[in-house]
Amino acid sequence: MDEKTTKSVKSAKKQIWDNTTQRYLPFSEIRDNLILMKDWSSRMVLKVNALNFNLKSEEEQDSIIYGYQRFLNSLSYPIQIVVRSLKVDIDWYINKLKNLAVKQSNSLLQEQTYRYIDFLINLVDMAQIMKKDFYIIVPYDSDENRSVKDSWMFWIFRSFWSAITQEETAFSIREKRKKHNDLKKANLERLNQIKTSLEQIWLKSSEVKKDDLIKLFINYYNPKVNTEIKIREDMDNFNVE
Structure with a gap:
């Protein structure tokens, strides 16, 4: 068997393995910022x-608390609140400061830059700098929230059956595509309702787009692959020169 044939066989095996792994995920696809689950x-x-709640006055804090209480009581469907913590990687920022220090003609400013770099390195070593992201998962099920009411035993059976039956999975995907427009319209209505309610307590929110959803799932299912968040895009907005 030549080298070209060996590579084609390996790639074919890898593709089959990836397809098999996807059967165990709770969702089937992501379309138009909408996550389609395997239970339709x-x-x-x-x-x-x-x-920043602590910077608000006592009256504002009370207003936020009561507003949040009204928001929760107004919901007629379940939601999921996710708090995600990520380590912040500042290596790129430190390297940029080092390059600026080398090019600095003023010896005093150069010394101050190196001291600042040492301060940042010691700070990172002593305390883990974390960034927290907050998400609200908005569900919709046309069959009276069946996905929420199903018992855990029924969910295990359904997951097992989907894993061993390729035809059932393909059928469910076709059914979801037929219902896609109705699901998106109903789900978007709930999302806008929550977004408006959050604005009343000074909380700004935005819909997570398809590309960001994919990145979110990759980081969630592969926590050891990409556990650190790069802050290069944020640092580009700062003038450090």
């Missing part, structure tokens, strides 16, 4: 900006 329900995700 859907999910949309809101990313919520953080609010």
Whole structure:
């Protein structure tokens, strides 16, 4: 067997393994910012900006608490609140400061830059700098929230059957595509309702788009592959020169 044939066989085996792994995921696809689940329900995700509660006055804090209580009581369907913590990698920022220090003609400014670099390195070594992201998962099921009401035993049986039956999985995907427009319309209505309610308590939120959803799932199912978040895009907005 030549080298070309060997590579084709290996790639074919790898593709079969990937397809088999996908059977065990709870969702079948992501289309138009909509997560289609294998039980014919859907999910949309809101990313919520953080609010510095301690800087608010006592009256504002009470207003936020009561507003959040009214928001929860107004819901006629379940939601999921996810808090995600990631390590912040500042190596790129430190390397940029080092390059600026080398090019610095003023010896005093150069010394101050190196001291600042040492301070950042010691700070990172002593305390883990974390970034927290807040998400609200908005579900919708056309069959009276069946995906939420199913018992755990029924979910195990359904997952097992989907894993061993390729035809059932393909059938469920075709059914979801037929219902896609209705699911998206109903799910988007709930998402906008939650977004409006959050604005009343000074919480800004935005819908998570398809590309960001894919990145989110990759990091969730592969926590050891990409556990650190790069802050290069944020640092580009700062003028450090």
